Amino acid sequence: MTAKHRLALALMTLTASIACTASAADEPVVGLISKTETNPFFVKMKEGALHAAKLQGARLLTGAGKSDGDNAGQITAIENMISAGARAILITPSDSKAIVPAVRKARAQGVMVIALDSPTEPANATDALYATDxxxxxxxxxxxxxxxxxxxxxxxxxxxxxxxxxxxxxxxxxxxxxxxxxxxxxxxxxxxxxxxxxxxxxxxxxxxxxxxxxxxxxxxxxxxxxxxxxxxxxxxxxxxxxxxxxxxxxxxxxxxxxxxxxxxxxxxxxxxxxxxQYPLKMAELAVGAGVAYAKTGKKVSGYVDTGVTxxxxxxxxxxxxxxxxxxxxxxxxx
Structure with a gap:
């Protein structure tokens, strides 16, 4: 291989690397934290979130507590997702009061936080709530x-x-x-x-x-x-x-x-x-809101009723x- 060919190959590799880096940087990152990984309700919620993220070209990070009530596990998941670049985090709070300091810390760092299924106490600790009435x-x-x-x-x-x-x-x-x-x-x-x-x-x-x-x-x-x-x-x-x-x-x-x-x-x-109730709908709507925030900086607010029959x-x-x-x-x- 001539020096000219080696230079061309190096330039092609560098260009591809820069393109991949730019693509990754432009990819919206959204986090989903459920109460547990095993409850069928949260399995369906995760399924809906993954589907919505794929359709919208976003990367979904997922986490959960070890069991219902595992607040420490959810706090760790929030911290990990912020470190991984999540611009929006969707969470079903295991402990509606104890999770609030971690949620407020995330929001102070520019992360939009949406509660799913369960509100925090106070409810306005998160930007919005998508849930069943x-x-x-x-x-x-x-x-x-x-x-x-x-x-x-x-x-x-x-x-x-x-x-x-x-x-x-x-x-x-x-x-x-x-x-x-x-x-x-x-x-x-x-x-x-x-x-x-x-x-x-x-x-x-x-x-x-x-x-x-x-x-x-x-x-x-x-x-x-x-x-x-x-x-x-x-x-x-x-x-x-x-x-x-x-x-x-x-x-x-x-x-x-x-x-x-x-x-x-x-x-x-x-x-x-x-x-x-409809957890898949909760997740799909919230992922959409999270992706929109990552792209435009526009936040959602208030309560979105996802229906009950x-x-x-x-x-x-x-x-x-x-x-x-x-x-x-x-x-x-x-």
């Missing part, structure tokens, strides 16, 4: 349960999330308001109690813990005939406890999420009705719902 989700299943019981005296167990979480509070209180309890609204900040609520227990949204919670509630009151569950894994756990006690046929279970497995539980009669095969007069055929066609992806 969780109070409405609870309200729908509460209205349904009231109609389904048909005037029968209710003895209610609530299989909740864990103390203080805003999503758990909103769904619980929405359910009681929908069931007819007075004086409970979307801004009620504590878990409400009513005379017909005979047991409250935490499940952390986990099936095994949901089963244990239901077993404990049955020990307190074996005549429970209505169960509200924070999500469908907790509802499935509650059903297992009821079945083991020979009580599954006399108890109505309602829940929130609308995942494919949960809708199949509605179809089979394990759950009477569920309020379906009551799913049941046993319709109740006066309560709007869709059947499980629709629920399975739209499970988490509408």
């Amino acid at each position: 969780n109070f409405k989700a609870g309200l729908l299943i509460g209205q349904y349960a009231k109609a389904a019981l048909g005037g029968k005296l209710a003895k209610i167990a609530t299989i909740d999330l864990f103390p203080g979480h805003p999503v758990g509070i909103a769904r619980h209180n929405g359910f009681l308001a929908g069931f007819g309890a007075a004086g409970i609204g979307a801004k009620t900040v504590e878990l409400a109690k009513t005379a017909d609520l005979v047991c409250m227990a935490d499940s952390f949204g986990d099936q095994g813990k949901g089963q244990t919670a239901m077993e404990n509630c049955l020990q307190k009151n074996p005549d429970i005939n209505l169960v509200y569950a924070i999500n469908e894994p907790a509802a499935a756990g509650a059903y297992k406890a009821l079945k083991a006690a020979g009580k599954e046929k006399g108890v109505l279970i309602v829940s929130v999420d609308g995942g494919c497995a949960g809708v199949r539980d509605v179809k089979s009669g394990v759950i009477a009705a569920t309020a379906q 009551l799913i049941t095969d046993r319709k109740m007069a006066g309560v709007e719902s869709r059947d499980t055929a629709f629920g399975l066609s739209a499970c988490w992806g509408k």
